[in-house]
Amino acid sequence: MKILIVGGGMGGTILANNLARRLPAELKAGKARITMLSASDKHMYQPGLLYLAFGRTTPDELYRDQASLLEPGIKFFVDPVEQFLLDKNQVKTKSGKTYDYDVMVIATGSRPVPETIPGLAEHSETFYTEETAVKMFRRLQGFEGGRVVIAVGVPHKCPMAPLEITFMLHDYFKDRGLLDKVKLHYTYPIGRVHSLENVAKWAAPEFDRLGITYETLFNIKEVDGKAKVVHSEEGTQAPFDLLISIPAHRGMEVIEKNGLGQGGWIPTNRTRLNMEGRDNVFALGDTTNIPISKAGSTAHFEAEALGENIAAMVKLGAPVRDYDGKVFCFIEAGKDRATYAMFDYQNPPQPKEPTRAVHWFKMAYNKLYWVSARGLL
Amino acid sequence: MSDRKVIDARGSFCPGPLMELIAGMKLAQVGEELELLSTDKGSANDVPEWIRKVGHEILDNREELGVWHIVVKKMK
Incomplete structure (x- = not known):
């Protein structure tokens, strides 16, 4: 099965690594192939920008080489998609190449x-x-x-x-x-x-x-x-x-130009994460039109659900679980106190009083993110 | 109306139905109608309040089986 991931942000990266860990034998035997196409060779930890605005971090701390975050076996190319040919199960890229897929996940994100x-x-x-x-x-x-x-x-x-x-x-x-x-x-x-x-x-x-x-x-x-x-x-x-x-914000221009969704947001099934009307095209993270927070944790939890489902499609021939709308957001309540909101489609959040402990956990997560992106946390 | 765009915000806590509608209205053309679906009973009041304040039009506001269907028309 040829799995194509378009976009190398948080959602695409966690998904690619999640899949590579679930499908080592299939990748080795050539029964599955994971290809990622991204517009950049760098990966930015976007939540760090909040701290950069106050001089509490520096730009270099927000970046890693994208290739360094990916599991062995994932084919990574800096070659952004320009055309989505959904009826042919193909994309065409800036370099002029054509990539075929059996399953495609679009995780191109959003832009201010x-x-x-x-x-x-x-x-x-x-x-x-x-x-x-x-x-x-x-x-x-x-x-x-x-x-x-x-x-x-x-x-x-x-x-x-x-x-x-x-x-x-x-x-x-x-x-x-x-x-x-x-x-x-x-x-x-x-x-x-x-x-x-x-x-x-x-x-x-x-x-x-x-x-x-x-x-x-x-x-x-x-x-x-x-x-x-x-x-x-x-x-x-x-x-x-x-x-x-x-x-x-809007979704990326390439989504709008290809007519995949008004405003650059792809109409997406809220539990299976497939593009409406397509069984082998999925969207995750900011790219979807799901009425849910455009946040890194959304992309993270969606990627975990999608990773399990696509691996099941390879091994069992069908997806096995729904995405339940889980979101977890830290809330900085000043320079040294924080709280959080956790919710899903059924349960609203019950935020607690801010504490220093949650703030320091957030500070730790800012570093742990690179472990999270590798699919280890 | 078959070409009326539906914004399905059922079960949305964040950004929530009104925020989804505001985003949808920004993308809509003047004269276009949008139908908001919401399971938040607060939408029955806060959506009309915003629509009136901004100067758009409410065409329908009804509840069916726990889902509020609020139809609005972009006026400017």
């Missing part, structure tokens, strides 16, 4: 698109790429006080990021002795401060306690850089001296 909001890219700081995170770090270093507005686009990767960046900004300015000169104002697209009701019930009193003001039902319409005002779709305005944005 601040340019879809007038003025946002030019007049806000963000941290969703290495370049913007470093730029935000430098801007924060030079900031001596004023009104800081946090504005959130939809949809966005990492649902906890809006809260985390706000709490971390509070502690950053506190450590610099600037809290009396800084006014933090948090905005959020829906009618509470977080999409998860129980997380919102915890976060709103925290904001009150810390003196952080907030405004809900605020969707960014445009940013007037000259007047330093964010206008919302709802008709309100938020004046700022420093604007921190969580930009809206």
Whole structure:
């Protein structure tokens, strides 16, 4: 069975390694083949960008060579797919090569698109790429006080990021002795401060306690850089001296160009993870249109389910389990305290009071990630 | 209506039905209708509140067997 994985991010990498560990005999005997096509020879630990924006890590710590993360037996090529020929079970790549498959998994991820909001890219700081995170770090270093507005686009990767960046900004300015000169104002697209009701019930009193003001039902319409005002779709305005944005995201352009899904999101069955209408094409991670958090842990747990199922398809001829919607997200509640939210399709999260222990576990996970990507954790 | 896009947000805690609808509305054309499916009873109130505030239109808001079907039209 020829298994083709398109994308070398968290989901694709965990899946490839999971499969290689489940199918050693089949790979050795030539009964299975795992090929990964990626746009880059590097693998970035994206959650680290949050810390980069505060100078708490450096860019080099966020990368590993992709080939070094993959199990022996996985064929890896830096050759991004440009055409998906689903009816022929083929893809064509940038180099002009054609790859056949029996089973394909698309894990191409998502990308921030601040340019879809007038003025946002030019007049806000963000941290969703290495370049913007470093730029935000430098801007924060030079900031001596004023009104800081946090504005959130939809949809966005990492649902906890809006809260985390706000709490971390509070502690950053506190450590610099600037809290009396800084006014933090948090905005959020829906009618509470977080999409998860129980997380919102915890976060709103925290904001009150810390003196952080907030405004809900605020969707960014445009940013007037000259007047330093964010206008919302709802008709309100938020004046700022420093604007921190969580930009809206889209799936990758190649998905849209090939007509696989509006917005770059592939219509995907929420439990079997197959592309709607296709039995041998799967999607995972940010790439899907499943109404679930676009987060690394989502990709991780989906990859584990898919790895078990594709291995079963090789060995038994059919998949064996459903993905249950499991998500686990750490929530940094400042510079040295954290909590977490764990939930699935049936069970909402019950976040606990933040502790230093959970924060340090998150710090440890930032290093353990490379073990996780190798499929060992 | 056969070409009405359905946003199936049943069982979605995060990002949740309203956030899914907001994302869908950004991709929709003016005049297009979207049908949101939600198992969160809060959607019956918070979706119309947002739709009214932004200036779109609610065409239907009903519950069937524990699922809220909320049909909206993008007006601008």
